[in-house]
Amino acid sequence: MYIRSFADSNGDGIGDLIGIHDRLDYLADLGIDFVWVTPFYPSPMADWGYDVADYCDVDPRFGTLDDFDTLINGAHRRGLRILVDLVPNHSSDAHPWFRDALTGPDSDHRDYYIWAAPGPDGGPPNNWIGYFGGPAWTLDEASGQYYMHLFLPEQPDLNWRNPAVVEEFDRILRFWLDRGVGGFRIDVAGALVKDDLLRSNPQIGPWDPTADRYEQWLAFDHLHDVFQPESHDVFRRWRAICDEYDAYLLGETYHQDPQGLADLVPGDGMHGGFWFAPMHIDWEVDKLRRVLAGPIDLVGERLLWAAGSHDVPRSPTRFGGGDLGRERTLVLNVLFSCLPGVPVLYQGEELGLVDGRVPEEAVLDPVDNGRDGCRTPMPWAPGSGNGFTSGEAWLRSEQRADNETAHAQVGEPDSWHSRYAGLLVALGTLPDLVYEPLVWTDGGYGPVIAYRRGPVGVAANTASDEHHVEIPAGASVAYATPGVRVDGERRLALAAHNAAIWVDLS
Numbered sequence: 001m002y003i004r005s006f007a008d009s010n011g012d013g014i015g016d017l018i019g020i021h022d023r024l025d026y027l028a029d030l031g032i033d034f035v036w037v038t039p040f041y042p043s044p045m046a047d048w049g050y051d052v053a054d055y056c057d058v059d060p061r062f063g064t065l066d067d068f069d070t071l072i073n074g075a076h077r078r079g080l081r082i083l084v085d086l087v088p089n090h091s092s093d094a095h096p097w098f099r100d101a102l103t104g105p106d107s108d109h110r111d112y113y114i115w116a117a118p119g120p121d122g123g124p125p126n127n128w129i130g131y132f133g134g135p136a137w138t139l140d141e142a143s144g145q146y147y148m149h150l151f152l153p154e155q156p157d158l159n160w161r162n163p164a165v166v167e168e169f170d171r172i173l174r175f176w177l178d179r180g181v182g183g184f185r186i187d188v189a190g191a192l193v194k195d196d197l198l199r200s201n202p203q204i205g206p207w208d209p210t211a212d213r214y215e216q217w218l219a220f221d222h223l224h225d226v227f228q229p230e231s232h233d234v235f236r237r238w239r240a241i242c243d244e245y246d247a248y249l250l251g252e253t254y255h256q257d258p259q260g261l262a263d264l265v266p267g268d269g270m271h272g273g274f275w276f277a278p279m280h281i282d283w284e285v286d287k288l289r290r291v292l293a294g295p296i297d298l299v300g301e302r303l304l305w306a307a308g309s310h311d312v313p314r315s316p317t318r319f320g321g322g323d324l325g326r327e328r329t330l331v332l333n334v335l336f337s338c339l340p341g342v343p344v345l346y347q348g349e350e351l352g353l354v355d356g357r358v359p360e361e362a363v364l365d366p367v368d369n370g371r372d373g374c375r376t377p378m379p380w381a382p383g384s385g386n387g388f389t390s391g392e393a394w395l396r397s398e399q400r401a402d403n404e405t406a407h408a409q410v411g412e413p414d415s416w417h418s419r420y421a422g423l424l425v426a427l428g429t430l431p432d433l434v435y436e437p438l439v440w441t442d443g444g445y446g447p448v449i450a451y452r453r454g455p456v457g458v459a460a461n462t463a464s465d466e467h468h469v470e471i472p473a474g475a476s477v478a479y480a481t482p483g484v485r486v487d488g489e490r491r492l493a494l495a496a497h498n499a500a501i502w503v504d505l506s
């Protein structure tokens, strides 16, 4: 859930904690178990809250700590758990630690951050670049030293080799655990600890500081800035703390390679890690097969499957737009649903939302080819403001069509919302699959992707024409998207971009 855009309770145009509280029934009725809420801590909002100025408080624009307690209690009454977003890689430059660090090399908190003298040419200390493009270093003129930041200059990276930082975060975790959170989503989990010698990365392609941020990133082999094995010591330590509370640690584990993901979640640290490859492919059956099968043997039940997030264009937009993109996204979610791991929906995916349209002059995301389209307000109801706010939304976007709203879709048998809610209901009726091995039953070719886990089978037609699948005699269909027909005793006909789940208890 992207809190700024979920629900605004007080008309200031910004989603807030009470807004979430007031929609808990919607969430519970959808059939989910956990809600991950993006950062709501005090922040100058240079990166919309991912620049934290106080890890143990609530920004007044999102509410108060009392509102947070109200939200947690309301969630628990409905059997929902709230995960908060922990942002340990960097703080805001407005955090008192960084403010103090800026007072000079001898300040108490100088070593909470990563500082280095200029390189031999007087420029940055090494060749590291940021995820948002450009050098990962900014000069502090007062001291003549550079500080490091993987994201904006307003987001200085914390020094995880300093035990004092480690201890600060132990306290932060306990602060939220004592308030009843169900765990943490760990922002930028792969990058906490940096190379102790701050060595330059090997350059493997031409670097153009004006190029697209992904291109810039790919010009280097990131041996020394991200994915250092020492980060794992931090996760192991947090795991021990979370185990005391029966809480979960889910990582933003942005590794495109299954082995890299497996290294980040070996089992004794974070409980789960997001697998991002499905967010970076075209709709092509071989690619789909590869990203679905790729991490399973290595990561198994620790996988988190998601088609979208607040950082990439919405899945229906990426996969062709309109109803085509919506159908494909539902099919992908059906495929995710019985694989080892946990399926995750991004707010509004259950309404079939494509990216919201943000007029060029209203763009707010600081990052190039921005993330505003997937962050426009949740459309609750028809009309101006779409029921998100009674005021003016923080991010201006075109009003959504009536049929895109929750009001129009909830309880309507043919709506996207009903298809997603139906999928979640169906999953709740299936036998426990955790110990059932996964077997791909599609032979590895053709437009239908299919697998079996014990008594449960899943089949999805990824093509734009009809295909058939065989199911065992006696199997019953537990879930089907609208274009699935029973075609004889042991056969299902799947229209273009349709999927089904069956159970064979015989």
Ligand code: GLC
Pocket: 047, 050, 051, 087, 151, 187, 188, 252, 310, 311
């Ligand atoms: C993660 C967040 C993203 C944020 C970045 C820096 O990737 O999901 O929204 O900009 O970290 O904190």
Ligand code: CA
Pocket: 008, 009, 010, 011, 012, 013, 014, 015, 016, 061
């Ligand atoms: Ca508000």
